[in-house]
Amino acid sequence: MGKNRDHGGNLDNAIARYGGDRGDWIDLSTGINPVPYPVPSLSDQAWAALPDRNLATALVDAAAAFWNVPSGAAILAAPGASSLIAQIPRLADTGTVTIPTPTYNEHAASFAAQGWTVQSSGAETAKVLVHPNNPDGKVWSKHDLRPGLTVVDESFCDVMPTHSLIDAAAQPGTVILKSFGKFWGLAGLRLGFAIGDPVLIARLTEMLGPWPVSGVALEVGRAALQDHAWAAATNQRLTHDAARLDTLMTRCGAQVEGGTSLFRLYRVDDAAAWQGRFARHRIWSRVFPYRADWIRLGLPAPGQWDRLEGAL
Numbered sequence: 001m002g003k004n005r006d007h008g009g010n011l012d013n014a015i016a017r018y019g020g021d022r023g024d025w026i027d028l029s030t031g032i033n034p035v036p037y038p039v040p041s042l043s044d045q046a047w048a049a050l051p052d053r054n055l056a057t058a059l060v061d062a063a064a065a066f067w068n069v070p071s072g073a074a075i076l077a078a079p080g081a082s083s084l085i086a087q088i089p090r091l092a093d094t095g096t097v098t099i100p101t102p103t104y105n106e107h108a109a110s111f112a113a114q115g116w117t118v119q120s121s122g123a124e125t126a127k128v129l130v131h132p133n134n135p136d137g138k139v140w141s142k143h144d145l146r147p148g149l150t151v152v153d154e155s156f157c158d159v160m161p162t163h164s165l166i167d168a169a170a171q172p173g174t175v176i177l178k179s180f181g182k183f184w185g186l187a188g189l190r191l192g193f194a195i196g197d198p199v200l201i202a203r204l205t206e207m208l209g210p211w212p213v214s215g216v217a218l219e220v221g222r223a224a225l226q227d228h229a230w231a232a233a234t235n236q237r238l239t240h241d242a243a244r245l246d247t248l249m250t251r252c253g254a255q256v257e258g259g260t261s262l263f264r265l266y267r268v269d270d271a272a273a274w275q276g277r278f279a280r281h282r283i284w285s286r287v288f289p290y291r292a293d294w295i296r297l298g299l300p301a302p303g304q305w306d307r308l309e310g311a312l
Contacts, residue, residue: 014284026304028278029286031134031156031263033234034301036185037224046215055218062225063193067178072170074201077213077221081155081179081192082106087207088175089114091200092149095125102290103130104153125149131165132156135265135288135296136258139163148173149200155179155192158231159238159261169195175204182262183234184224191217238262241299249297252312263298271295281311 011027045052060075069075078084089097089111096117099108107128108118116126126149131140134156142165145152150173157164157178169176175196181187191213194204213221224230238261245264246256254266254274263286268274271287274295278285286296300308 011284014279018279018282020282024282026283026300026307028298028300028308029284029296030187031260031298032182032187033185033238033262034299034304035234035237037220037227037230039186039220040223042216042219046219049215051211051213051215051218055215055222056213059213059218059222059225062222063178063195066225066228066231067164067166067195069166069195070170072198073166073195074198076194076201076205076208077218078192078194078204078208079212079214079217080181080190081153081177083190083208083212084175084177084192084194084204085153086110087204088149088151088194089116089126090207091175091203092126096123097126097128098122098124099128100133102135102288103128104134104155107151107153127151128153130155132160132163132260135263135286135294137260137265138258140165142168145171145174150174152176155182156260156262158183159235161235166195170197172197173200175200180221180224183231186220186224189217189220190214191221235261238299244305245297245299248309248312254295257294259296261299263296265294265296267293268295269293278311281307283308283311 011022011025059077063075085106094115096119097111098119098121101120112118127146128151129140129144130153145168152165154164154176166176168174175194178193180191181189194201242261242264249266254268257265257267259265271292271294275285275287288294
């Protein structure tokens with residue numbers, strides 16, 4: 001991550017400013033599922049051997065089935081979606097990329113680093129759509145896609161699978177990104193996927209080199225993607241908990257501005273003051289340099305609700 005780019009998950013900043021140890025804090029500044037997928041027992045080979053080609057194929061097959069990937073699209077497993085975001089601007093000749101804002105800022109930073117002109121609207125050579133958008137949860141449709149390089153970042157789309165644009169993955173120039181860490185709550189595993197135009201996926205494969213995904217991530221990722229019952233139950237819980245969070249916040253004067261069931265965006269009178277109030281209770285939230293009235297909260301884990309209510 002660039003040192004000047006604003007992100008959630010910056011708990012070290014909270015500790016430096018407000019004190020305490022990492023174990024004292026509840027980090028609600030990200031949109032990571034607070035109840036992670038239960039990691040299964042791993043084989044000795046997952047740790048000791050180079051990643052197995054057959055296991056990598058099994059992971060891709062599980063991804064294809066879970067996301068209903070069309071037969072004409074290719075799939076690449078990678079060490080996190082961020083590693084793909086850093087490489088994607090190299091898939092086309094430098095030009096102008098449209099990235100509607102406000103949104104996740106790593107896309108613009110990666111394109112700018114490769115010499116692209118970044119704009120929020122207008123005629124373009126390439127386009128990036130974060131779907132659903134972070135932080136406001138806006139969703140896009142197939143009518144928003146365009147010819148040429150089009151990136152659809154579906155890092156948070158597993159909480160609204162019927163909205164996925166995966167049907168367009170085989171179209172020339174299209175790359176759809178999936179983040180494993182958010183919905184499955186295993187961000188530390190560093191696993192993500194690029195799904196799309198086989199020509200572009202082949203080029204990304206070359207850029208990442210051999211063995212991009214660890215054996216541990218291959219085994220855990222396959223097990224999780226095959227566990228459709230866990231995914232269905234998780235979506236039900238997240239929907240319930242997101243509604244509970246909205247109720248708590250609106251009772252205290254916040255207005256729901258958007259979000260997904262993994263993170264909620266609220267409009268408040270003074271976001272910095274709200275963040276400070278939470279921080280004094282060792283709860284970290286997300287505010288935005290471009291909107292003084294926006295605060296974003298992820299979901300608490302089951303045992304953390306009382307502390308959140310106490311802070312409010």
